[in-house]
Amino acid sequence: MTTIDITLLSPEDRKKLVDQAKEIEKQDKQKRIDDLKALDELAAESLPTSMAILRKASEALEEAKAKVFQEFEAYLKMKIATIGVKNNQQSHTITVAKESIKLGYRITDGYGENASYGIAMVHRFLQTLAKDDNSNKLLGSLLRLLQKNGKGDLDSKKVLELKQIADKDYPGTEFQKGVELIQEEYSPKLSKWFIEAYYIDEIGVERSLPLSMTSVDLPKGTDLTFLLPKNN
Structure with missing residues (x-):
């Protein structure tokens, strides 16, 4: 990189150098403005499509959750009538062969004003x-x-x-x-109805069936390493 001693330049050349620096700074600012605008346009293009995909997935999970509870309604009523359950029993696990489904509800602690x-x-x-x-x-x-x-x-x-x-x-x-x-003053609140599913894999290890967007693995080959921190 060549260093310029501006004291050796004529007033005209110094003015040209200052004008050139101002123009470069102006171009840099404009490029940043253009890049930010391009980011906004990309977000506006991608977000609606992604929201539609996620909304559809959420609705599918909601429908599946309701159907599973409906499937076990007769079983649970018969279980209560036949063997009885504790009135505070919050979950029930049903196992057939190597597969299990656990369903029930969760509560959170709550207290009255007093x-x-x-x-x-x-x-x-x-x-x-x-x-x-x-x-x-x-x-x-x-x-x-x-x-x-x-x-x-x-x-x-x-x-x-x-x-x-x-x-x-x-x-x-x-x-x-x-x-x-x-x-x-203890007044517990119903938090959520939940469903969990488990299965024994081919080597005898119990695994949970992912039922949330966070739990589900990405397809093999998906490369998101560009999002990870870089080691210097």
């Missing part, structure tokens, strides 16, 4: 225990059991663990009463 009063009672009582480093560590461990998840709900398993501690070590206290109030 649970906040129980939480306040527990916090108030636990604060009285904070007297030294050891008690502060205990306080931290207990308070972590009342931490809410990303959806703002308590974890029912942790609340049960907290109740066991309150019943055993702090009976008759505001701690125990507060946890009981929290439990009384």
Whole structure:
């Protein structure tokens, strides 16, 4: 690369050099504008087609899910009538030969508004225990059991663990009463109806049948390595 000492150039040549640099910068900006416009045009061309494909796949999965539940409706009613099931049984697995289907529902934890009063009672009582480093560590461990998840709900398993501690070590206290109030406000919510399918392959390994877009493998030969980070 040749280096130019502009101090050796005439005023006219320096002006030409500056004008040339400005023109190159202008062309670079215009190229970026054109490239961004081309990207928008490609997205506008590809997205509607892709959305149609995905919508069709989603509708097919929805229809298949409904049909499978319909197929097993008579079986499940007979199972309940014949052998009975627990009223809180959330799933049923049906196996024939090397294939299994598991279907049911999932619930998420939820609590009524009054649970906040129980939480306040527990916090108030636990604060009285904070007297030294050891008690502060205990306080931290207990308070972590009342931490809410990303959806703002308590974890029912942790609340049960907290109740066991309150019943055993702090009976008759505001701690125990507060946890009981929290439990009384427990109101689980139906999350989703689900279907899972499994099969034993030719070498005896149990495998799950992919039933979501994330789980399904791409066809062999599909090369998307251009999306992966490059090693320098």
